[in-house]
Amino acid sequence: xxxxxxxxxxxxxxxxxxxxxxxxxxxxxxxxxxxxxxxxxxxxxxxxxxxxxxxxxxxxxxxxxxxxxxxxxxxxxxxxxxxxxxxxxxxxxxxxxxxxxxxxxxxxxxxxxxxxxxxxxxxxxxxxxxxxxxxxxxxxxxxxxxxxxxxxxxxxxxxxxxxxxxxxxxxxxxxxxxxxxxxxxxxxxxxxxxxxxxxxxxxxxxxxxxxxxxxxxxxxxxxxxxxxxxxxxxxxxxxxxxxxxxxxxxxxxxxxxxxxxxxxxxxxx
Numbered sequence: 103x104x105x106x107x108x109x110x111x112x113x114x115x116x117x118x119x120x121x122x123x124x125x126x127x128x129x130x131x132x133x134x135x136x137x138x139x140x141x142x143x144x145x146x147x148x149x150x151x152x153x154x155x156x157x158x159x160x161x162x163x164x165x166x167x168x169x170x171x172x173x174x175x176x177x178x179x180x181x182x183x184x185x186x187x188x189x190x191x192x193x194x195x196x197x198x199x200x201x202x203x204x205x206x207x208x209x210x211x212x213x214x215x216x217x218x219x220x221x222x223x224x225x226x227x228x229x230x231x232x233x234x235x236x237x238x239x240x241x242x243x244x245x246x247x248x249x250x251x252x253x254x255x256x257x258x259x260x261x262x263x264x265x266x267x268x269x270x271x272x273x274x275x276x277x278x279x280x281x282x283x284x285x286x287x288x289x290x291x292x293x294x295x296x297x298x299x300x301x302x303x304x305x306x307x308x309x310x311x312x313x314x315x316x317x318x319x320x321x322x323x324x325x326x327x328x329x330x331x332x333x334x335x336x337x338x339x340x341x342x343x344x345x346x347x348x349x350x351x352x353x354x355x356x357x358x359x360x361x362x363x364x365x366x367x368x369x370x371x
Contacts, residue, residue: 108166201369232258
């Protein structure tokens with residue numbers, strides 16, 4: 103049977119992408135097939151999403167016009183070798199694996215002008231607020247980029263970048279939600295140490311983060327200007343910001359993101 107989309111790896115990110123695709127009317131569930139080694143994930147895709155679910159990656163790749171590679175980076179070589187005989191020569195391959203370049207995918211697939219689009223989504227796609235960057239491989243066409251964009255844009259904002267920028271994308275938006283959660287985690291812990299209950303401290307941190315994020319998205323002010331408006335000279339916020347700056351908070355963030363980008367480069371080797 104011919105499918106519009108074959109999903110290799112039916113994890114949380116693939117689920118987020120597929121839910122957006124279905125809700126946006128981009129591809130009907132009957133035109134998709136998903137492969138995963140986990141019976142639980144196959145059951146979810148079949149029962150909740152109405153998508154045919156199989157165990158072997160080759161069975162999901164066979165006959166698919168678009169193949170979404172959503173496996174872990176360390177699994178990529180093995181999976182590509184397994185699906186290669188089943189791929190249509192004209193299949194579009196879209197990868198969401200961190201650190202794995204389109205050239206490496208093309209090389210693993212062997213002879214042929216394989217059309218590959220590399221992407222880096224993030225987990226807020228699960229709530230329709232994702233950020234995705236896409237980059238064209240050697241043989242990917244503008245039409246292929248438009249197709250990849252349609253897969254993501256129902257649950258995310260999508261930007262096109264050069265492939266050499268993908269490590270920076272991984273550091274900023276791919277891994278970015280974790281930095282945000284880490285800050286909320288630390289704010290909660292600080293609140294508890296300052297005398298609040300865990301429940302109240304976590305609620306305050308969560309709602310403050312949500313409100314600040316919404317204001318940031320909806321305001322025409324820059325993050326710097328929004329921060330300035332909260333920071334009264336000599337006040338409580340100024341005391342906190344001054345402490346952060348005196349302890350090189352900005353440099354810590356820069357170094358942390360540089361470490362993430364470096365790890366992304368290492369994973370691609």
